[in-house]
Amino acid sequence: MRRLSATDWIFALVAFLVVAGAGVMLFRSTPAPVHHQQAAAVVPASHSDGLSEVEGGYRFERVVMPSGRGTAVPVAFRIRAADGTPMTRFVDNQTKQMHFFVIRDDMHVFRHVHPKLEGDTWHTEVDLPDGGAYRMFAEFIPLDTKDPRHPVVLGVPFSVAGDTTLAEVPAPDARTVTATGYTVTRVDEPAVLPVLNERSLRFAIRTPDGQPVTKLETHLGANGHMTGFHTMLLSATHLHPVEPAGAPLIDGELTFRSVFAERGEYRLFLEFSHAGRLHTAAVTVAVT
Known part of the structure; x- marks a missing residue:
């Protein structure tokens, strides 16, 4: 067998480097496996803001x-x-x-x-x-x-500024009484609302003598007006009445559509007009 000369060794080394380089390039050019993630669920658009000027x-x-x-x-x-x-x-x-x-x-x-x-x-x-x-x-x-x-x-x-008399935010409760003596009770279910889900909130309105309010006077062009505020963030949420202005209320119930954007508690302020006066009811709801 012929002994390899120095020239043979040089050619062998060059060939080895070419083959190794090609392997490296092939390895690098192999695309990485693609992991497809499931698209995020589409949720209803919410209206909850006022956190910025x-x-x-x-x-x-x-x-x-x-x-x-x-x-x-x-x-x-x-x-x-x-x-x-x-x-x-x-x-x-x-x-x-x-x-x-x-x-x-x-x-x-x-x-x-x-x-x-x-x-x-x-x-x-x-x-x-x-x-x-x-x-x-x-x-x-x-x-x-x-x-x-x-x-x-x-x-x-x-x-x-000055001395302030602070009170705890009222806990979630289905029933409240206005300063004018009207009782307003939330009658829909579930009591705890899911976040980012459109829901109908129903409120039964009773006069001071306990009678259902069968018809409301128009207030701001509707049967009522409701705005909610997150008790920690102080974000605002507008709720829309369902029953047309002037329509009779079945069993004294008034309905609002709602979508709450954050978890936590909201204080809802319902304004309605009856017997020639404007009444305001406040109720706290929980959202999870």
């Missing part, structure tokens, strides 16, 4: 903020579009262009008023009987909206 290109601009407790405390603000233009016209939402809410963080102070436009600035007054941490909400429907059922809600925190 900017949303959808609109911005809440403070002009006059509450300076202390009292009656008829002035508030003024502007709504600016993305280009900075003050917005002075919106779609009518339950007969009003602008709904304005104030809620204290313990849910024991709730105000719902409708600001008036002066020039490019919205003005209103609210009663603030006690100090504490509050949040105000401006709710409106832009003229170019694609979903008039879901308004834009901008929220701004503020505080009222």
Whole structure:
């Protein structure tokens, strides 16, 4: 057998390197296995916001903020579009262009008023009987909206200085009594609501003498108005009445459609008109 020369050894080494390199390239070019993940379940769109003073290109601009407790405390603000233009016209939402809410963080102070436009600035007054941490909400429907059922809600925190009498947020309960003596009882099931699921909430309304309310007077163009607030986040949720305005109530029951976006507890404020007066009922619901 012929002994390999130095040249033979060089050619052998080069061949080995070529083969090894090709193997490495082949290994690297082999695609990794693809793991297909199941698509996330589609859930109903929810309306729960007011946690920011900017949303959808609109911005809440403070002009006059509450300076202390009292009656008829002035508030003024502007709504600016993305280009900075003050917005002075919106779609009518339950007969009003602008709904304005104030809620204290313990849910024991709730105000719902409708600001008036002066020039490019919205003005209103609210009663603030006690100090504490509050949040105000401006709710409106832009003229170019694609979903008039879901308004834009901008929220701004503020505080009222001085001694404050705070109370615990009421626990979930199906029954409540208004300051005017009307009993409002939630009669739908289940008691604990699933998050991100559209549900109908039914409330049986009784007069102070225990009689079912068979017909409500129109309030804001409907049988009633309901807004909910998450008791920890202070996000706002608008609920829509089902029965048409002026329609008789079967067994005194009024129905609202709802979708809650976060788990936790919500304080719901139901406003309805009967016997020539506006009544407000507050009830807490749990969402899991």
